Amino acid sequence: MDVVVPFDARDPKTRLNGLLDADERSAFALAMLRDVLDAVRAGGGEPTVLATAEVDVDAPVAVDERSLTTAIDDRIEDADGPLAIVMADLPLVTPDAVERLLDAEGPVVLVPGRGGGTNALVVRTSAFHVDFHGASFGDHRRIAADAGIDPTVVDSYRLSTDVDEPADLVEVLLHGEGRAARWLQEREFELVVEEGRVDVARA
Amino acid sequence: MDVVVPFDARDPKTRLNGLLDADERSAFALAMLRDVLDAVRAGGGEPTVLATAEVDVDAPVAVDERSLTTAIDDRIEDADGPLAIVMADLPLVTPDAVERLLDAEGPVVLVPGRGGGTNALVVRTSAFHVDFHGASFGDHRRIAADAGIDPTVVDSYRLSTDVDEPADLVEVLLHGEGRAARWLQEREFELVVEEGRVDVARA
Numbered sequence: 253m254d255v256v257v258p259f260d261a262r263d264p265k266t267r268l269n270g271l272l273d274a275d276e277r278s279a280f281a282l283a284m285l286r287d288v289l290d291a292v293r294a295g296g297g298e299p300t301v302l303a304t305a306e307v308d309v310d311a312p313v314a315v316d317e318r319s320l321t322t323a324i325d326d327r328i329e330d331a332d333g334p335l336a337i338v339m340a341d342l343p344l345v346t347p348d349a350v351e352r353l354l355d356a357e358g359p360v361v362l363v364p365g366r367g368g369g370t371n372a373l374v375v376r377t378s379a380f381h382v383d384f385h386g387a388s389f390g391d392h393r394r395i396a397a398d399a400g401i402d403p404t405v406v407d408s409y410r411l412s413t414d415v416d417e418p419a420d421l422v423e424v425l426l427h428g429e430g431r432a433a434r435w436l437q438e439r440e441f442e443l444v445v446e447e448g449r450v451d452v453a454r455a
Numbered sequence: 456m457d458v459v460v461p462f463d464a465r466d467p468k469t470r471l472n473g474l475l476d477a478d479e480r481s482a483f484a485l486a487m488l489r490d491v492l493d494a495v496r497a498g499g500g501e502p503t504v505l506a507t508a509e510v511d512v513d514a515p516v517a518v519d520e521r522s523l524t525t526a527i528d529d530r531i532e533d534a535d536g537p538l539a540i541v542m543a544d545l546p547l548v549t550p551d552a553v554e555r556l557l558d559a560e561g562p563v564v565l566v567p568g569r570g571g572g573t574n575a576l577v578v579r580t581s582a583f584h585v586d587f588h589g590a591s592f593g594d595h596r597r598i599a600a601d602a603g604i605d606p607t608v609v610d611s612y613r614l615s616t617d618v619d620e621p622a623d624l625v626e627v628l629l630h631g632e633g634r635a636a637r638w639l640q641e642r643e644f645e646l647v648v649e650e651g652r653v654d655v656a657r658a
Contacts, residue, residue, distance in 0.1 A: 346610075348610070349610055363612075364629070366569075366616075366626065367622075367625060367626075367652065367653050368646070368653035386648050387629075390629065407549075407551070407555075407613050408610050408611065409611055409612045410610050412615075419570075422571065423569065423570075426571055426590075426592065426593065443571070443590065450570050
């Protein structure tokens, strides 16, 4: 299945500002993207990166400066088969999780992201369109309902864990096995356990 | 399968202090527990609540004032079949998610909680023991490895979402369909979308 992986190549992961400078945020975002591309391929997908600027990865890159919503809707309209969309900031994603996503049945398959977003979709109908502005998961449910579609929802911690904030790095250090986790370890990020809570700190 | 649901009946969910007073925390914790009991039963489990004090629910309650680790280890030792443990603060859990947990194969099945905890287990061997102190997921992996066991990990957003902090209430309002979600709605908790982020506020 064709899998579009949207990527902000310009100023990614701004909410990690307190922990990472701009160059580090770019490098970390690229490490996450490469983890996602590996998992997508190993899970049976054929990834294309949909980026806001050129990016150096081992996959086809389509540069599109329009909004994510517009760029994805164009691809849904033009698709002559099912199309998956998998976000680039999911460094915990495994081939198994991708397989479960691509195998899920129904005209519209959704995976929520923590905090109201949508981390992955499979679209098998041009009657659906996307809206990535704001809390998109609820919007995608409504758009599907308006088209008479009951969306399939895939229940995956690994697909639902997007990395936006410092607390999310805890999950990467705990459960990541790829480049993003190694990138953090090499920069001496480590877990700190205090009063039963786990936090992240830079040594 | 026998499913133990541990419940702190005394001073639950202290990290929700800023949003809920002590009585509200107790009521909300009970609503979550009842959601979990419903899902466990509908998913094919036979729940017993393992509580620090008496609690009024429609399921057998075993009061045990010892530490959670000691109380669970006793039950693992005494079990004459597989034993599941499912935490009481998982109000997003569905019958499907419980079924996936109980159907997962292997002597030890683990489900991580966000932030390093363990939200659910299935134990089919007395060679394993638990340790709920601190970041338990890594500890449970190590305890299994020391016993020569490669644990099965179930990948479920609904089982991995435990409710400890105000940000977790966002997930309950977005994805919950049971008593805990209704309890929050009735007390006028609602989602607030700001700059693409979703937060929770009381009207």
